[in-house]
Amino acid sequence: MLAKRIIPCLDVDHGRVKKGVNFVNLTDVGDPVEIAAAYEQQGADELVFLDITATNEKRRAIVDTIEQVASQVFMPLTVGGGIHSVDDMQRLLKAGADKVAVNSAAVQDPKLITAGAEKFGAQCIVLAIDSKWDSASQRYVVYVNGGRQATDLDVIQWAKDGVAAGAGELLVTSMDKDGTKSGFDIPLYQALTAAVNVPIIASGGCGKVADFTTVFDQTDVDAALAASVFHFGELTIPDVKQTLKKAGVTVR
Amino acid sequence: MIVIVDYDTGNTRNVKKAMDYLQIQNTLSADPSAILHADGVVLPGVGAFKKAVDALNERQLVPVLKQVAQQQTPILGICLGMQLLFDRSFEFGETPGLGLIPGEVVAIPDNLGVKVPHMGWNQNQVTQTDPMTKDFDQQSTYFVHSFYVKTAAKYILAQADYQVKIPSIVRDRNVIGMQFHPEKSGRVGLSRLAAFKELVENGNYSRNRS
Incomplete structure (x- = not known):
């Protein structure tokens, strides 16, 4: 059966890997090729590259970054951040990405998902969603522009609509949990896995090994993503x- | 020289990157003469079966690949490239393939409680000892596909379990297929490409499997 995937996320800004705490306050942690190779060595199942400043600034470097990484590291690569068109997708896929993640641009124009899926296949198109619980309306609300701006979209409904439009996978970040190290947002992923039938990557909140066990034990997500805990060596893949294996979770 | 057939399919350049990394001499080409004179041929492929067959036909490559197989040149089909080696596919209607290995390509059933496409790392079981399956048993490789091959057991060297048994490495003499992406399967995948190179160099492909 398919192994549950452990995915380090590399935030990339102008060709350098950074990690924002709650999407702000950046700390340089190095060269993308070296970091990617180190994660491959450790047994990471996939890498996600997020071009973090892309939504607000002109971006160029990410295509070169992916080209360089894909020449040295032979594992699935997903790239997101600032993808606004099928041409953007094509450039990244051609550079060596296996999947592209769309976020704000897909909210603005869901047809982007369909156009990408029709041209490259649904398995190439990841819908990234930034989610925040709204206690007033008692629902998860979609945020865009790197989590800076709320929309009126409901996360669960948007997930369904995105899959219907052609998204082959969802990468859902809980903004409530991101940076807290208090564990993944279990109710969010329970609701999402009940709503759609595509692979889901859980993101945001992991601080200790047991958080991975919990998310795979209590929800049907296919993968879990983390950044700082891996980047700063607090946890190793x-x-x-090993902990997941002992708990009976299928891993590679 | 190994020629990677260049017919505008998604993973071509990643296959080339992996071969370059392994320092395997290779070139991308859609030129029939280059393909016919290659020491080994790699047929990549992602996407839809019919579109790929159309793309091969546009370049007059179907008879070329059949001749390559006939003249005992080692061929490696990867992912959709492996599926193309078989007789026919039932993806969006019936489409004839290259017919280099007997068998057909059918949909992974979506009523077995597993997600389709079959996407991610899955473990392989070696069913026949072969240079292509050396140190491969219980190793995981990266798969992305919605259709799989149905063929006789004698052509299957390794398989992965996804409620159905998915043939992951197939072989009939000089014709080899890998359903997973060796160019995206880390060390295990790269060593499959290296094994293919060995086969090309040592000519260990005349073994009669039928």
Whole structure:
């Protein structure tokens, strides 16, 4: 059966890997090729590159970054951030990405998902969603522009609509949990996995090995993503995988 | 020289990157003469079966690939490239393939409680000892596909379990297929490409499997 995937996320700004705490306050942690190779060595199942400043600034470097990484590291690569057109997707896929993640631009124009899926296949198109719980309306609300701006979209409904439009996978970040190290947002992923039948990547909140066990034990997500805990060596992928294996979770 | 057939399909350049990384001499080409004179041929492929067959036909490559197989040149089909080696596919109607290995391509059933496409890392079981399956048993490789091959057991060297048994490496003499992406499967995948190179160099492909 398919292994549950452990995915480090590299935030990239002008060709350098950075990690924002709650999407702000950036700290340089290095060269994307070296970091990607180190994660491959550790047993990461996939890498996600997020061009973090892309939505607000002109971007160029990410295509070169992916080209360089894909020449040295032979594992699935997903790239997101600032993808606004099928041409943007094509450039990244041609550079060596296996999947592209769309976020704000897909909210603005859901036809982008369909156009990408028709041209490259649904398995190439990841819909990234930034989610925040709204206690007034008692629902998860979609945020765009790197989590800076609320929309009136309901996360669960948007997930369904995105899949219907052609998204082959969802990468859902809980803004409530991101940066807190208090564990993944279990109710969010329970609701999402009940609503759609495509693979879901859980993101935001992991601080310890047990958080991975919990998210795979209590929800049907296919993958879990983390950044700072891996980047700063607080957790290692072999540790996470050994613990998951002991808990009966299928890992590679 | 190994020629990677260049017919405008998605993973071509990643296959080339992996071969370059392994320092395997290779070139991208859609030129019939280059393909006919290659020491080994790699047929990549992602996407829809019929579109790929159309793209091969546009370049007059179907008879070329059949001749390559006939003259005992090692061929490696990857992902959709593997599926193209078989007789026919039932993806969006019936489309004839290259017919280099007997068998057909059918949809992964979506009523077995597994998600389709079959996307991610899955573990392989080696069913026949072969240079292509050396150190491969229980190793995981990266798959992305919605259709799979149905063929006789004698052509299957390794398989992965996804409620149905998915043939992951197939072989009939000089014709080899890999359903997973060796160019995206880390060390295990790269060593499959290296094994293919060995086969091309050592000519260990005349073994009669039928």
